[in-house]
Amino acid sequence: MPRASIDACKVIELPKISDPRGKLTFIEEGRHVPFDIRRVYYLYDLPGGAERGGHAHRGLFQLIIAASGSFDVMLDDGGHRRVQHLNRSYLGLLVTPMIWRDIGNFSSGSVCLVLASEFYAESDYIRDYPEFLRLASEVG
Ligand code: TYD
Numbered sequence: 001m002p003r004a005s006i007d008a009c010k011v012i013e014l015p016k017i018s019d020p021r022g023k024l025t026f027i028e029e030g031r032h033v034p035f036d037i038r039r040v041y042y043l044y045d046l047p048g049g050a051e052r053g054g055h056a057h058r059g060l061f062q063l064i065i066a067a068s069g070s071f072d073v074m075l076d077d078g079g080h081r082r083v084q085h086l087n088r089s090y091l092g093l094l095v096t097p098m099i100w101r102d103i104g105n106f107s108s109g110s111v112c113l114v115l116a117s118e119f120y121a122e123s124d125y126i127r128d129y130p131e132f133l134r135l136a137s138e139v140g
Pocket of ligand 1: 041052053
């Protein structure tokens with residue numbers, strides 16, 4: 001398995017239809033996201049100072065969208081880090097397997113919408129950072 005890289009975690013611009021009544025964005029499997037969508041979840045009612053994430057996934061692909069408001073996603077592949085600010089409902093951040101992510105700096109009332117390539121499975125999580133670094137250094 002090639003080593004994961006934060007460079008593969010691209011911001012994808014989704015279709016946006018604007019008219020006087022407001023804006024509409026849609027996402028079609030296989031057209032706008034490079035994985036099959038098995039699950040959708042969202043974070044909301046986030047208290048001030050909330051920190052989410054704090055883990056990596058072994059095999060999961062995700063698209064993270066600031067459906068409302070804004071927040072920061074810190075991406076870490078074990079060698080490099082980057083902070084991606086998300087603040088547009090038509091932008092999605094692709095997060096590939098074996099990328100540690102911390103999500104924070106949520107604006108008040110923000111909603112973090114996530115499309116995921118697999119059903120929820122705790123066995124896919126790596127929640128221990130030293131273990132993540134060890135596994136990340138093994139591949140490649
Ligand atoms: P977790 O993924 O740790 O949250 P975050 O990355 O947003 O900080 O999940 C928090 C809890 O919710 C944990 O007990 C697992 C559970 N959960 C599900 O049952 N199904 C899901 O699809 C997700 C994402 C989490």
